[in-house]
Amino acid sequence: AQKVTQAQTEISVVEKEDVTLDCVYETRDTTYYLFWYKQPPSGELVFLIRRNSFDEQNEISGRYSWNFQKSTSSFNFTITASQVVDSAVYFCALTSPGGSSNTGKLIFGQGTTLQVKP
Amino acid sequence: DAGVIQSPRHEVTEMGQEVTLRCKPISGHNSLFWYRQTMMRGLELLIYFNNNVPIDDSGMPEDRFSAKMPNASFSTLKIQPSEPRDSAVYFCASSPGTWFTTNEKLFFGSGTQLSVL
Numbered sequence: 001a002q003k004v005t006q007a008q009t010e011i012s013v014v015e016k017e018d019v020t021l022d023c024v025y026e027t028r029d030t031t032y033y034l035f036w037y038k039q040p041p042s043g044e045l046v047f048l049i050r051r052n053s054f055d056e057q058n059e060i061s062g063r064y065s066w067n068f069q070k071s072t073s074s075f076n077f078t079i080t081a082s083q084v085v086d087s088a089v090y091f092c093a094l095t096s097p098g099g100s101s102n103t104g105k106l107i108f109g110q111g112t113t114l115q116v117k118p
Numbered sequence: 119d120a121g122v123i124q125s126p127r128h129e130v131t132e133m134g135q136e137v138t139l140r141c142k143p144i145s146g147h148n149s150l151f152w153y154r155q156t157m158m159r160g161l162e163l164l165i166y167f168n169n170n171v172p173i174d175d176s177g178m179p180e181d182r183f184s185a186k187m188p189n190a191s192f193s194t195l196k197i198q199p200s201e202p203r204d205s206a207v208y209f210c211a212s213s214p215g216t217w218f219t220t221n222e223k224l225f226f227g228s229g230t231q232l233s234v235l
Contacts, residue, residue, distance in 0.1 A: 033221045045226035097219050108161040
């Protein structure tokens with residue numbers, strides 16, 4: 001069975017601090033995809049990144065960066081120089097292409113609530 | 119593009135009443151999903167359609183829940199009769215292609231906040 005664990009329920013930082021959100025996943029599939037979504041206070045889920053299991057290169061997008069390590073089954077998300085607008089719930093998610101283990105389920109972690117204080 | 123459109127944004131109803139949630143996916147997207155979000159269970163997939171055909175409805179809680187997709191631009195999620203434990207935010211999402219093979223990103227609607235009293 002697939003599983004995503006976001007051990008940090010809530011994180012509070014002061015603006016301009018760097019913050020890392022942890023994500024640990026479990027899967028028996030060799031091909032899989034990992035995602036991060038952001039849910040701001042307005043409620044909608046916003047896509048941030050999609051990464052396949054064969055690409056372990058770290059990715060940077062502005063103040064956001066992601067560290068994918070298959071050896072530790074982790075896909076951590078770092079926000080550099082956090083801002084108040086980064087306050088949201090962040091979800092890590094996992095899926096695999098169609099087959100015996102998947103018919104379309106995107107498995108979400110429980111989410112990490114990030115509060116950035118001014 | 120208008121994105122995934124859900125209606126209503128908020129629904130308050132009394133136990134036993136029928137509730138219908140509506141979703142218009144992004145034009146051209148072949149895959150449509152209904153998710154439910156609660157504090158206790160997080161985000162759960164209820165049902166997944168591909169090309170208007172239900173592919174996986176194993177997440178539908180019980181017979182009180184039903185979903186339809188009569189055409190590529192419209193889907194409904196119906197609860198009849200509704201119960202207080204159905205109170206949650208219901209999200210519709212769509213994705214291009216045949217999602218369970220492409221695993222492209224999902225585009226989510228703004229959700230429907232359902233309160234069953």
